Amino acid sequence: MSWEANVRKVVPYTPGEQPKEANIIKLNTNECPYPPAPEVRELLSSMKYENFRLYPDPCATKLIDAISDHYKVPSNQIFVGVGSDDVISMAFLTFFNSDKPILFPDITYSFYDVWADLYHIPYKRCPLDDNFRIVKEDYLKENGGIIFPNPNAPTGVLEDVSMIEDIISHNRESVVIIDEAYIDFGGKSVLPLIDKYDNLLVVQTFSKSRAMAGMRIGFAFGSKKLIKYLNDAKFSFNSYTMNMPSLELGAASVRDDEYFKKTCHMIMETRRRVKCELKSLGFSFPDSQANFIFAKHENISGQSLFCALKAAGIYVRHWNAPRIEDYLRISIGTDEQMDRLIAFLKDYLK
Amino acid sequence: MSWEANVRKVVPYTPGEQPKEANIIKLNTNECPYPPAPEVRELLSSMKYENFRLYPDPCATKLIDAISDHYKVPSNQIFVGVGSDDVISMAFLTFFNSDKPILFPDITYSFYDVWADLYHIPYKRCPLDDNFRIVKEDYLKENGGIIFPNPNAPTGVLEDVSMIEDIISHNRESVVIIDEAYIDFGGKSVLPLIDKYDNLLVVQTFSKSRAMAGMRIGFAFGSKKLIKYLNDAKFSFNSYTMNMPSLELGAASVRDDEYFKKTCHMIMETRRRVKCELKSLGFSFPDSQANFIFAKHENISGQSLFCALKAAGIYVRHWNAPRIEDYLRISIGTDEQMDRLIAFLKDYLK
Structure with missing residues (x-):
């Protein structure tokens, strides 16, 4: 018998493309089109490399x-990690150590079932309705637990706080995780509910609204x-997960609230404008409250549009999956990037 | 029933102390006493914060x-992660998905049993002999697999390549992991054996000899x-684990081989001198080939010495564990730090 008999067999996953060519319009991973807060730049320039030895x-x-x-929020009510993943x-x-299945939507972030499989957690997917609502x-x-993103990904659909509170209040025997990766683009966080429900975990990230995907926070x-x-779990397995630049630069980012609000606002303004343009071009989409739009065209298949855009140097995201194969997830970039996208679509669709 | 019934119960682990006071002589976590390579500083100063958005x-x-x-070594024979942990x-x-137990020493790095428990891997500890040899x-x-550090931690004992090759050649049906976290301080790596044995994984780190513990590589x-x-396993669970500064600054560190060799040599020279001094003060220890010395005194208990040193602002590591409770693991610091350690011990022991 070879050692290979005992190797864990997995389905290799291909992450969203990170093209290295210049001039690509990269609207495929929901990154922020604006740089991190100016204080991040300042702190980076004064960072002491000598300390990295510790x-x-x-x-x-x-x-x-x-x-x-x-x-x-008090410090002892906050946990941090290497990205929200x-x-x-x-x-x-x-938290998910029950024999009962954890619940999450059928159309949602693609890692929930992966982690459930990894930790031998039973799960059940609950279908979204025809409007992609929970x-x-x-x-x-x-x-045995509940998790969903709000707004949901890749649909961008936001559920309101009272509906989520209803779910939490009826589930006091399991932990409910609300994944708010995209909450800063117009949504209302369920954060205040942590004082009322000790089984609610609210997760956010620096990768989208704080323009720090490269830092993993x-x-x-x-x-x-x-x-x-x-x-307790984290310290028992691996004490040192986040490196010094993450800890320092992450803190700098949070301190600059004015810049944060300004860039979120800019992205929402661009989104509003792009929604109008897409609609007039024959696209339909749920009302996204995230930094992307999940759109399908009345005549052209998702696959065709995806390929045409890619050939033109515009990268968006497309899944060959039931119910969503005709949709493209288009991240909100700068106004200039979105103008180039719209210009291409106008030309392509005429 | 409360949600707490389904929480994973772990033994909370307390990582080695990271004192915040100035003037502490920190010889408790085997960090490098010298800064990272100069090229790391240069690259840090030219790093573009704008890219962090990606x-x-x-x-x-x-x-x-x-x-x-x-x-x-070809790129497709190298894997990287957030620290060797x-x-x-x-x-x-x-690799360890067999019903048979994996094997590792009874006195060794303290996370092997933790990860085995985490992933439900059966294991068996093999006692080191009286001289702490494998x-x-x-x-x-x-x-179902084999892992040990070489040199071993916390003993510093180095086994030679031919003995390790003997173990590997008799275990072609399981994966053998040699954890070479401390190999750069005088040991000989088994790296050349990867061409001969496709079941050998050799792990190293930037945290010790490369003075980059703070970067997690x-x-x-x-x-x-x-x-x-x-x-395949990594990409199926979490695609983005290492952040941009790690990737950039790690590469810079590796490029500066002259500085690397110089600092490793300095640490080995200091170690040689400290061994002489400790011996003359009544300490005994296995012949360490790592950047620490695992020493016990002929008259004073490990616990007493640990406390006395700590009170004097000198932090070392001590375990209240069978067979090693009278030993202290003392990292090799700068010559000046070690002189202060020796001066304190001379005074304390007289």
């Missing part, structure tokens, strides 16, 4: 304190109890 | 190519097959 602070104190100050994966491992009743059944808010359990 | 290269091409150039944890998950015969029995060499399996 291990980073395993408690991530500077970063957690900065998040605490900004969001007015790391935070959510750790939450699955820590069907509340599906989440009032017995379960995610964070979560919850009751003291939830956060302590997460930290 | 996701990092999931393939870590720049870093892997730099490691490839330096070690003369991340690399080894991923290797456990990928007993080769223990590793010639049926197993680990790497591994193996056959094309082994590395492909590791990448």
Whole structure:
């Protein structure tokens, strides 16, 4: 028998393309089109390379304190990790240890089932309705945990706080994770509910609205109890996950609220304008409250449009999956980038 | 029933202290006492903060190519991760899926059993002999995999290449991981053996000899097959683990070989001198080939010495564990730091 018999067999996953050519219009991974806050640049230029010889602070104190100050949440109710992927994966491992299935939408972020499989967690996908809305009743059944993004990805559909509170209040026996990766583009966070429900974990990220995808920073808010359990799990497996630049530059980013609000506003303005343009070109889409639009054209297949755009140097995201094969997920870029997209589509569709 | 019933119960782990006071002599986490290579400083000062808005290269091409150039190993035989903890944890998950126990020493790096428990991997600890040497015969029995550090931690004992090759050649049905975190301080790497044995994974780190603990960079060499399996597993769970500064600054560090050799040499020289001093003060220790010395005193208990040193602002590592409770693990610092350690011990022991 070869050693290969004991190798874990997985389906290799291809991440969204990171083209290296210049001039590509990259609207495929929901990155922020604007740079991080100016304070990030300043701190980067004064960072002491000598300190890199030391291990980073395993408690991530500077970063957690900065998040605490900004969001007015005590430090012991905040957890941080290497992107929200790391935070959510750790939450699955820590909280989802029931024999009952965890619940999440059929159309949603593509890593939930991966982590469930990894940790041997049973799960059940609840179909979104025809308008890509969450069907509340599906989440009032017995379960070992609940997770969904709000706004949902890749649809951009936002559910309101009262509906989510209804789900949480009917599920006090399992942990409910709301993945708010895209909440800063017009949505209302369920963050205030952590004071009322000790089983609610709210996850956010620096990768979208804070323009720091390259730094890998995610964070979560919850009751003291939830956060302590997460930290216990994390410290028992790997104490030093976030490196020094993440901790320092992440803190700098959070401190600059004015810039943050300005760039989020710019992206929402661009989104408003692009929605009008797309509609007039024959596209339809759910009303996105995220930094992307999930759109399909009345005549052209998703696959054809995806290929045509790519040939023109415009990268968007497309899934060959049931119910969404005719949709493209188009990230909101700069106004100039979106003008080039619209110009191409006008020409292509005429 | 409360949601807490389904929470993963772990033993919270306390990482080695990272004191914030100035003037502490920190010899407790085997960090390098010298700064990273000068090229790291240069690259840091020219790093473009604007790029942080983008996701990092999931393939870590720049870093892997730099490691490839330096070690003369093809890029497709190199895997990188967030510190060697991340690399080894991923290797456990990928390669150790047998019903037979994996084997590692009873006195060794403290996370091997943690990851085995995490991934439900059966394991068996093989006792080191009275001189803290690995007993080769223990590793010639049926197993689901083998891992040990060389030099071993916290003993610093180095086993020679031919003994390790003997173990590997008798275990072609399981993956053998040699954790070479401390190999650059006088040891001889088993790296050349990867061409001969497709089941050998050699893991190294930037945290010790490369003075980059704060950046979290680990790497591994193996056959094309082994590395492909590791990448498949990694990409299926989390594509973006290493952030941009790690990828860029890690590559810069590897390129400066002269500085690397110089600082390793300085640490070995300091170690040689400290060994003489400790011996003359009544300490005994295995012949360390790492950047630390694992020493016990003929008259004073490990616990007493640990406390006395700490009270004097000198942090070392001590474990209240069978067989090693009278030992202290003392990292090799600068000559000045070690002089202060020796001066304190002379005074304390007289």
